[in-house]
Amino acid sequence: xxxxxxxxxxxxxxxxxxxxxxxxxxxxxxxxxxxxxxxxxxxxxxxxxxxxxxxxxxxxxxxxxxxxxxxxxxxxxxxxxxxxxxxxxxxxxxxxxxxxxxxxxxxxxxxxxxxxxxxxxxxxxxxxxxxxxxxxxxxxxxxxxxxxxxxxxxxxxxxxxxxxxxxxxxxxxxxxxxxxxxxxxxxxxxxxxxxxxxxxxxxxxxxxxxxxxxxxxxxxxxxxxxxxxxxxxxxxxxxxxxxxxxxxxxxxxxxxxx
Amino acid sequence: xxxxxxxxxxxxxxxxxxxxxxxxxxxxxxxxxxxxxxxxxxxxxxxxxxxxxxxxxxxxxxxxxxxxxxxxxxxxxxxxxxxxxxxxxxxxxxxxxxxxxxxxxxxxxxxxxxxxxxxxxxxxxxxxxxxxxxxxxxxxxxxxxxxxxxxxxxxxxxxxxxxxxxxxxxxxxxxxxxxxxxxxxxxxxxxxxxxxxxxxx
Numbered sequence: 407x408x409x410x411x412x413x414x415x416x417x418x419x420x421x422x423x424x425x426x427x428x429x430x431x432x433x434x435x436x437x438x439x440x441x442x443x444x445x446x447x448x449x450x451x452x453x454x455x456x457x458x459x460x461x462x463x464x465x466x467x468x469x470x471x472x473x474x475x476x477x478x479x480x481x482x483x484x485x486x487x488x489x490x491x492x493x494x495x496x497x498x499x500x501x502x503x504x505x506x507x508x509x510x511x512x513x514x515x516x517x518x519x520x521x522x523x524x525x526x527x528x529x530x531x532x533x534x535x536x537x538x539x540x541x542x543x544x545x546x547x548x549x550x551x552x553x554x555x556x557x558x559x560x561x562x563x564x565x566x567x568x569x570x571x572x573x574x575x576x577x578x579x580x581x582x583x584x585x586x587x588x589x590x591x592x593x594x595x596x597x598x599x600x601x602x603x604x605x606x607x608x609x610x611x612x613x614x615x616x617x618x619x620x621x622x623x624x625x626x627x628x629x630x631x632x633x634x635x636x637x638x639x640x641x642x643x644x645x646x647x648x649x650x651x652x653x654x655x656x657x658x659x660x661x662x663x664x
Numbered sequence: 665x666x667x668x669x670x671x672x673x674x675x676x677x678x679x680x681x682x683x684x685x686x687x688x689x690x691x692x693x694x695x696x697x698x699x700x701x702x703x704x705x706x707x708x709x710x711x712x713x714x715x716x717x718x719x720x721x722x723x724x725x726x727x728x729x730x731x732x733x734x735x736x737x738x739x740x741x742x743x744x745x746x747x748x749x750x751x752x753x754x755x756x757x758x759x760x761x762x763x764x765x766x767x768x769x770x771x772x773x774x775x776x777x778x779x780x781x782x783x784x785x786x787x788x789x790x791x792x793x794x795x796x797x798x799x800x801x802x803x804x805x806x807x808x809x810x811x812x813x814x815x816x817x818x819x820x821x822x823x824x825x826x827x828x829x830x831x832x833x834x835x836x837x838x839x840x841x842x843x844x845x846x847x848x849x850x851x852x853x854x855x856x857x858x859x860x861x862x863x864x865x
Contacts, residue, residue, distance in 0.1 A: 417837035425756035455847045462799025464709030
């Protein structure tokens, strides 16, 4: 094993710095240097002396050497990087596939969305139509229920007004309810009038004719105004919209109440 | 005084270089081109000088200098700052590269007395100034100067160089050690002067 003294005396440190020694000698010296600060300092002296010597004797090389060096390194890098760029191309490919997938997916979803929107609109329309029907049916039902309730009421008394010579085919069924104070008539069998005239209903109270209302031309069942203490019900033909006083000459039917 | 200023300046520049190296080398090892460029600026002149003195051929020296820095770039991970200075590492690369080249091309002809360049004619293209030595080494005794020149600038081993100088190996080793000691003293004096100058300022 080499000692420190031998090492210094044999000028091995100088030869170490100059790179003259073989690998085995280098290893021994490096091992010694690690554990010996004095030796390390000596080595640093030698190194810096050689370095200063070199810097004092520096010769500036032409610029072409440096530019050549840098471009060669760039070329070398470019030759190493195809793997990288291949790699990045692969990643780019994967990314592009995903992008395409998402794009197609989005288009499909968008068309689906439109279909669903259209379906929803149709359903909405249908719903609206059904609601209208339902409203109509409900209205009809309420109406029918009301008429039915009125007509089936045990307190409703039925009177039939038959047409006289002026209107022999006329027939009006009336339901008078004294408890509810209501009058309902079925005018289904009244002959049609011209556009300038209406049927009007009157109640006779102590010889005076009191207006019960004009009978609408398009309705089958209708409520008329109930008049207290009416002795009879009368129907006349009056100018359109009704009259203040009955035109007795055009009375077509009457019935006495019990 | 002017000469001293110049030396102080050189050494101050040198100290700055040393400080920055640790960072630059880390960047070099991380393959940052900027670091290679800066290290080239700092050391290419010193290394080029060594190559030129070994090969005596400017065009060849330029090629070898470029190859050296390519090796530095490629093998930067092999450099360990704990084992020595960056410049020392780079110098060894240069020396191996040049000697390999010279051997491969039969330019380096080793004779019985181990001298080199014996049969080699000096190319006319070489600038004679490139072969001259400058700085502190010129103040050394002639035989010390020669010893350093042979091992450092011509790349001879101690064994080859002592034969060339025709002195015993032990004597040659002491030449080298004494020469380095004197160089060290000169450079240390520069540091002292530099510090004094800083004090005065």
